[in-house]
Amino acid sequence: MRISLVRKRKFSVISVIVFLGAVIAAGCQSAPPRISIESPHAILSPAIYGEAMVTMTIKNEGGADVLKSVSADMPGAKVSLHVMEGKRMARVETMDIPGGNSTVFKMGGSHIMIENMPKTMTEGSPFTLTLAFEKSGEKKLQLKLEKAPSMPMNGGMH
Numbered sequence: 001m002r003i004s005l006v007r008k009r010k011f012s013v014i015s016v017i018v019f020l021g022a023v024i025a026a027g028c029q030s031a032p033p034r035i036s037i038e039s040p041h042a043i044l045s046p047a048i049y050g051e052a053m054v055t056m057t058i059k060n061e062g063g064a065d066v067l068k069s070v071s072a073d074m075p076g077a078k079v080s081l082h083v084m085e086g087k088r089m090a091r092v093e094t095m096d097i098p099g100g101n102s103t104v105f106k107m108g109g110s111h112i113m114i115e116n117m118p119k120t121m122t123e124g125s126p127f128t129l130t131l132a133f134e135k136s137g138e139k140k141l142q143l144k145l146e147k148a149p150s151m152p153m154n155g156g157m158h
């Protein structure tokens, strides 16, 4: 009788430990993202009037997040996320931002496109770009439009 009671208790202690282990493992998977934005640049299109491309590195030292939308404080401007599918650009609605990784936006790769900018927006014009993340919320970047570098671009720009 005594022995069987002890056994039962041991068994339940083990199941509690297993349960806690599962809870801790699940907690690790949903660790909060830790996002920082490095070297953001807004570069005017050398070819198309009223267009600019935003490049940056989104560093995430925490858990996974999703970039849900991008916007700019320019009346009438259209801001979108572009990825490269082979040599063509494709618009995407959201972008996964994996944890423990850096997501790079660059010419010839994934980038943020600003189209239909007001005529008042020229080289040196300041604006605010807002990145909305599913978990991290909104990150606002103060940017200035920069002139495109004069070297050839391999068609990375529109």
Ligand SMILES: [Cu+2]
Binding pocket: 082, 089, 111, 113, 158
């Ligand atoms: Cu594009």
